[in-house]
Structures are given as structure tokens and as C-alpha cells.
Amino acid sequence: MKASPLELLRAMTRIRMVEEEIARRYPAQQMRCPVHLSIGQEAAAVGVCQALQTTDWAFSGHRNHAHYLAKGGNLKAMLAEIYGKASGCCGGKGGSMHLTDLASGFIAATPIVGSTVPIAVGAALTAQREGKGRVVVVFLGDGAMEAGVVHESLNFAALKSLPIIFACENNLYSVYSPLSVRQPTKRSIADVAAGHGVTTISLDGNDVNAVHSKACVAVDELRKGHGPVFMELHTYRWLEHCGPSYDNDIGYRSEEEFQYWKQRDPLAICSKKLTITLDEAAVDKISQEIEIAFAAAISDPFPDPSSASFNVYSPANTPGALPEKGVRTITYAEALREAQDICLAKHNNSYLMGLGVPDPKGIFGTTSGLQEKYGKGRVFDIPLAEHAMTGVAVGSSITGMRPILTHQRLDFALVSIDQIVNQAAKWHYMFNGLMKVPLVIRMIIGRGWGQGPQHSQSLHAWFAHIPGLKVVMPSTPYDAKGLMIAAVEEDNPVLFLEHRWLYGIKDLVPESYYKLPLEKARILRRGSDISLISISYMSLECLKAAELLKSQNVDAEVIDLISVRPIDIDTIISSVSSTGRCLVVDQSDPICSLSSEVITIIAEHSFNCLKSNPSRLTLPPHPTPTSHHLAEDYYPTAVNIAR
Numbered sequence: 124m125k126a127s128p129l130e131l132l133r134a135m136t137r138i139r140m141v142e143e144e145i146a147r148r149y150p151a152q153q154m155r156c157p158v159h160l161s162i163g164q165e166a167a168a169v170g171v172c173q174a175l176q177t178t179d180w181a182f183s184g185h186r187n188h189a190h191y192l193a194k195g196g197n198l199k200a201m202l203a204e205i206y207g208k209a210s211g212c213c214g215g216k217g218g219s220m221h222l223t224d225l226a227s228g229f230i231a232a233t234p235i236v237g238s239t240v241p242i243a244v245g246a247a248l249t250a251q252r253e254g255k256g257r258v259v260v261v262f263l264g265d266g267a268m269e270a271g272v273v274h275e276s277l278n279f280a281a282l283k284s285l286p287i288i289f290a291c292e293n294n295l296y297s298v299y300s301p302l303s304v305r306q307p308t309k310r311s312i313a314d315v316a317a318g319h320g321v322t323t324i325s326l327d328g329n330d331v332n333a334v335h336s337k338a339c340v341a342v343d344e345l346r347k348g349h350g351p352v353f354m355e356l357h358t359y360r361w362l363e364h365c366g367p368s369y370d371n372d373i374g375y376r377s378e379e380e381f382q383y384w385k386q387r388d389p390l391a392i393c394s395k396k397l398t399i400t401l402d403e404a405a406v407d408k409i410s411q412e413i414e415i416a417f418a419a420a421i422s423d424p425f426p427d428p429s430s431a432s433f434n435v436y437s438p439a440n441t442p443g444a445l446p447e448k449g450v451r452t453i454t455y456a457e458a459l460r461e462a463q464d465i466c467l468a469k470h471n472n473s474y475l476m477g478l479g480v481p482d483p484k485g486i487f488g489t490t491s492g493l494q495e496k497y498g499k500g501r502v503f504d505i506p507l508a509e510h511a512m513t514g515v516a517v518g519s520s521i522t523g524m525r526p527i528l529t530h531q532r533l534d535f536a537l538v539s540i541d542q543i544v545n546q547a548a549k550w551h552y553m554f555n556g557l558m559k560v561p562l563v564i565r566m567i568i569g570r571g572w573g574q575g576p577q578h579s580q581s582l583h584a585w586f587a588h589i590p591g592l593k594v595v596m597p598s599t600p601y602d603a604k605g606l607m608i609a610a611v612e613e614d615n616p617v618l619f620l621e622h623r624w625l626y627g628i629k630d631l632v633p634e635s636y637y638k639l640p641l642e643k644a645r646i647l648r649r650g651s652d653i654s655l656i657s658i659s660y661m662s663l664e665c666l667k668a669a670e671l672l673k674s675q676n677v678d679a680e681v682i683d684l685i686s687v688r689p690i691d692i693d694t695i696i697s698s699v700s701s702t703g704r705c706l707v708v709d710q711s712d713p714i715c716s717l718s719s720e721v722i723t724i725i726a727e728h729s730f731n732c733l734k735s736n737p738s739r740l741t742l743p744p745h746p747t748p749t750s751h752h753l754a755e756d757y758y759p760t761a762v763n764i765a766r
């Protein structure tokens with residue numbers, strides 16, 4: 124939507140006045156979070172956002188106040204958030220670097236540099252699927268253009284012609300580091316973006332009229348389905364990187380350079396070029412609005428301390444009655460395929476992606492035939508860019524989709540750890556429950572046949588350490604199907620870990636739809652002498668060990684935990700309280716592991732019932748060797764367990 128020059132000037136002036144007031148009041152130390160002010164950069168925010176409608180979506184990073192306000196974000200909720208108040212847009216959980224205003228289409232800002240970019244691309248994927256002409260904008264800095272995830276995002280956006288504007292504010296610095304020490308001087312940022320096949324514009328980011336005109340053209344093109352567009356907007360911040368002060372005296376940039384850019388004040392350029400000024404009444408009106416908003420932010424109450432623990436997870440969805448197991452036997456891999464098939468059929472907003480998903484082997488058969496059935500729009504291969512594609516999954520999930528992302532090895536998912544830990548896990552919490560992250564990430568644990576140190580890790584405890592994630596690892600086909608359906612229908616990020624050696628295991632599995640509780644352990648065998656507590660493939664070894672022990676007149680109970688987070692404390696306590704002995708068997712390193720956690724639970728809750736020390740059998744504390752001669756004794760077996 125084209126805005127008038129006066130509207131553009133008014134919007135920039137309002138942002139400038141808000142930030143000047145933040146800077147003035149900041150030393151009072153009532154705003155107790157970092158603030159990254161945009162004074163000097165207002166034209167980029169206003170020129171781009173004024174080309175959008177409320178229904179369009181915007182994303183940003185650490186320096187986001189101007190983008191939030193330009194997109195129509197509520198001023199009172201922003202200031203209250205910076206003051207840490209209950210009335211803040213995130214109820215005090217986010218602060219200045221995590222603003223959101225869904226009503227105005229400012230979806231979110233997060234301050235891991237570059238990290239919001241793939242999330243915005245994921246939102247653009249949702250927008251494209253909706254087919255309503257919605258456009259997405261993501262603001263980023265020149266520093267973010269050095270992050271690999273941004274390039275992965277540009278590649279995917281270009282590949283899919285997504286309706287997104289990458290608005291890059293090139294202010295020449297990343298904190299104190301000038302562009303010249305970070306990027307080759309002869310190469311422009313716009314050229315790098317153009318290398319991805321994206322339409323690129325490079326222009327004076329302090330000329331609001333120029334920015335706005337170009338943004339309006341870009342938005343029109345994106346609404347017609349021609350995307351994406353990269354805008355390099357040359358600009359400059361006047362104050363220190365983080366905080367309220369002028370810091371030109373500390374020597375990282377010259378006074379001459381600073382003065383050059385001060386002469387290029389976006390507000391002055393706008394007034395001069397378009398021969399317009401804001402009259403006194405208009406300025407007074409803004410002043411009053413700001414005064415009222417600050418007064419409210421200061422006097423509003425702080426959040427109740429109990430709210431610090433709210434919204435870690437969306438409410439769990441409760442499974443209905445379980446069907447009879449029936450008479451049909453299928454493998455673990457077939458059970459997973461069937462579960463995803465059911466979910467794709469039932470939920471139009473679900474989709475399945477991952478390296479090799481539609482290939483002839485279909486991820487060990489777990490995705491075979493699904494692309495033929497649901498089409499390339501819903502079941503697809505991805506670029507070799509796990510980090511950005513995890514961000515895409517996060518972005519599409521917060522905007523209404525239910526993605527299933529598959530990694531052929533857990534080890535490959537480690538390159539996306541920022542998106543899993545900083546974004547997927549935190550989004551619901553840091554935006555105070557306003558957004559949900561219904562996302563399933565499948566990770567396959569390799570084992571045997573020389574998988575070695577980088578194709579075989581089972582890092583379930585690592586992920587379980589992060590509040591906001593759920594981590595499940597079923598060991599039977601029956602559980603695999605019921606838990607996969609539950610995971611897809613869950614409103615939280617679920618990491619679904621599949622041990623490769625389980626794929627051929629057979630079991631009775633109902634043909635119809637059913638789901639199982641994600642957090643309930645299973646008693647695989649009742650016994651009275653010792654509890655063998657385990658998970659995933661090791662549960663099957665424990666069952667075999669129980670048979671061996673039977674011949675020695677030892678009656679072992681076998682518990683399959685199924686879920687690492689949440690962990691079923693009650694089942695652990697009740698089993699160990701009745702047997703008085705336990706061995707925890709875990710297919711991972713012993714330090715800070717699932718076995719550490721289970722034994723802690725036992726020590727805390729069942730200590731008085733113990734007849735002997737709780738013990739554990741784990742992998743040795745070194746990486747997986749590749750040679751089968753070296754790996755022979757690496758994994759615990761039923762015989763080791765029985766011994």
C-alpha cells in the first residue's frame with residue numbers, strides 16, 4: 124500500500140522520538156535488558172513496512188524496535204516489555220530483543236544473528252501454500268549476511284519462488300567490526316544475494332521515498348507469485364551498538380564518517396526532498412502518546428513470579444481409547460510409514476520433508492510412496508541445508524503448518540542445533556504462549572557396519588536437557604505408530620529418535636488411527652527381583668537378558684521408558700520400589716546421561732527401598748570406533764546385561 128510522504132515522515136519521526144526517549148530514560152536502570160537502537164536507520168523500517176498490509180508478516184532480529192513500530196506494533200506493549208512488565212507483549216519473558224505483535228503482523232524478532240531468516244522463509248512457505256497473496260518481510264543486518272544459514276535460506280526461497288523480501292540494513296558494522304574486516308571489499312552484499320538467483324535491489328536506505336517506492340513494486344511482484352526480493356539498504360546507526368549512548372569517541376569509527384552519515388539523516392532528507400514538515404500539533408500528539416506509554420509501562424505491575432514457569436509447553440493432547448492390537452503384523456518401518464500416511468491424509472496442513480524422503484529407498488522404507496500419494500508440494504526432498512530447513516520447519520509451524528522433518532542420521536541434525544535449541548524449544552515460552560511449534564523432527568540413530576564416530580550417536584540426553592523439547596524413542600512397531608501420530612498432532616516440538624536396528628522388528632499393529640501418550644513408560648515384562656530400565660533398541664536387549672536371567676532363577680522387570688523428556692518418574696519409582704534393585708541400560712555415553720537422570724530419580728525417591736546400589740550399563744566413554752574389530756565390545760548386549 125503506497126503511503127503519502129507525510130505519513131512516511133510521521134512514522135519515522137515517531138520511531139525517532141520513541142527511541143530518543145528510551146535513550147534518555149535508560150540510565151535510570153528501570154529498563155533492565157539490552158536495547159539496540161535504530162536511530163539513523165528509520166527510513167529502512169518505514170519505507171518497507173509501509174508497503175505492507177496488516178495481514179502481511181514481518182520478522183526481525185536484535186535491532187527490531189523500528190521494524191515493530193513501523194509494522195504497527197503496539198507501543199505500550201513494547202515499552203512494558205522492555206520494562207519487564209506483565210502487560211508487555213511477551214509478559215516480560217522476551218524483553219527488547221523478542222518483540223511480537225500478532226495483530227499487526229509483526230510475528231517476531233529473535234536476536235541470534237541470522238537465525239530468524241529461515242524462520243521467515245518458513246512463514247513464506249505457509250503464505251505460498253495459503254495462496255492468498257500474503258507477503259513476508261525479514262529484516263537482517265550486514266553481519267547476518269556472513270551467516271551460512273542466511274545463504275541456505277536465500278537458496279531455498281529462490282528455489283521455491285517464495286513471497287519474501289529480505290530487507291538487509293547495511294549499516295557497515297557488526298558491533299565494532301567494520302564491513303572491511305569481515306567481507307571482501309570488492310564484493311557487494313547485493314551481488315552475493317544475486318548469486319542465489321534472487322531479484323536484488325541496492326539503494327540508499329536513508330531515502331525513505333526511494334525505499335518505499337521500491338518496496339511497493341517488490342510487494343506487487345511478490346503478490347503475483349514472483350519472488351523473492353533482496354533489498355540492500357545502505358544506512359548507518361548513530362548510537363552505540365547496544366545501549367543509549369554516543370560512542371564515537373572510543374575509536375572504532377572515524378568522526379568524519381560519522382558526520383557524513385549524520386548529514387544524511389533520513390528525517391532531514393525526507394523533509395528536504397519532498398519539502399514537507401510535520402507541524403507542531405502532529406509532533407505534540409506523538410509526544411503525548413509516548414509520555415502516556417512510558418507512564419503506563421512504569422506503573423504497570425511486574426508479572427507474578429509464578430508465571431516464570433508458564434508456557435514451557437503447549438498443553439499436551441490426550442489420546443483417546445486404544446484400539447485392539449488386531450491380527451496384522453508389520454515392521455517398525457512400515458508402522459512409521461503408515462502413521463505418516465494417516466497424518467498426511469488427516470491434516471491438510473501437515474507436510475513431510477528431508478534429504479532423501481522421496482528417493483527410491485524412502486528412508487529405510489519409512490517414507491516410500493508418500494510423494495506419489497500426496498504430491499511434491501507435501502512430501503519433498505530438501506537442499507543439503509539442515510540448519511535453514513529446520514528454521515523453515517519452525518517458521519511454517521508457528522504460522523499454522525505441521526511439518527515432519529527427517530534426518531537420515533541424528534549426527535546430521537547437529538548442524539541445526541541453533542534452530543532446535545534456541546528457536547523451536549523456546550518460541551512458545553519466550554513469546555509467552557502466543558505461538559505454538561507443532562513440529563516433528565525424526566532422527567535416525569545409526570549402528571553397526573562401520574557407522575563410526577559421526578553416523579551413530581544417540582544424543583537423546585542432550586536434547587532432553589532443553590526445556591520446551593519433547594524427546595521420544597519408541598522400541599516397538601505398535602508404539603512407533605501410535606507415538607508418531609501423537610507427535611504430529613502435538614503442539615510442541617517433538618524429537619522422534621529411531622534406532623536403525625529397529626526397522627525390521629515385527630509386531631501386531633492396529634490398522635486404524637490411534638495415538639499413544641508421549642510421556643508414558645511401558646512395562647515390557649513384569650518381574651520381582653530387579654528392574655532393567657532402558658529405552659529404544661536397548662529395551663529389546665533387556666528383554667532378551669530377562670530371558671537369560673530366568674534360567675538363573677532371576678525374575679527381571681523390564682521397563683521401556685519410551686520418552687526421555689518428559690520422563691515417566693512414577694513408573695521408575697514404582698518398579699524400583701517393588702524390586703529394590705535396578706540396572707539402567709543406555710546406548711549413550713555415561714556422563715550427564717539418561718542413566719545419570721534415572722539413577723538420580725531413584726536416589727531421590729526410592730532410596731529407602733534399595734537392596735543394592737543402582738547401577739548402569741552404557742557405552743564406553745569414547746566415540747564410536749569404525750573398525751568392527753574395535754566396535755565389537757562397544758555396544759551392550761543381552762549377555763552383558765544379564766551378567
Ligand SMILES: Cc1ncc(C[n+]2csc(CCOP(=O)(O)OP(=O)(O)O)c2C)c(N)n1
Pocket residue numbers: 185186234235236263264265266267268294296297298364
Ligand atoms: C550468532 C550470533 N553471534 C553473535 C551475536 C552477538 N551479536 C549481536 S548483534 C551482532 C552484530 C550484528 O551485526 P549486523 O547483522 O550487521 O546488525 P546490526 O547490529 O549492525 O544492526 C552480534 C555479533 C549474536 N547475537 N548471534
Ligand SMILES: [Mg+2]
Pocket residue numbers: 264265266292293294295296297298
Ligand atoms: Mg550492521
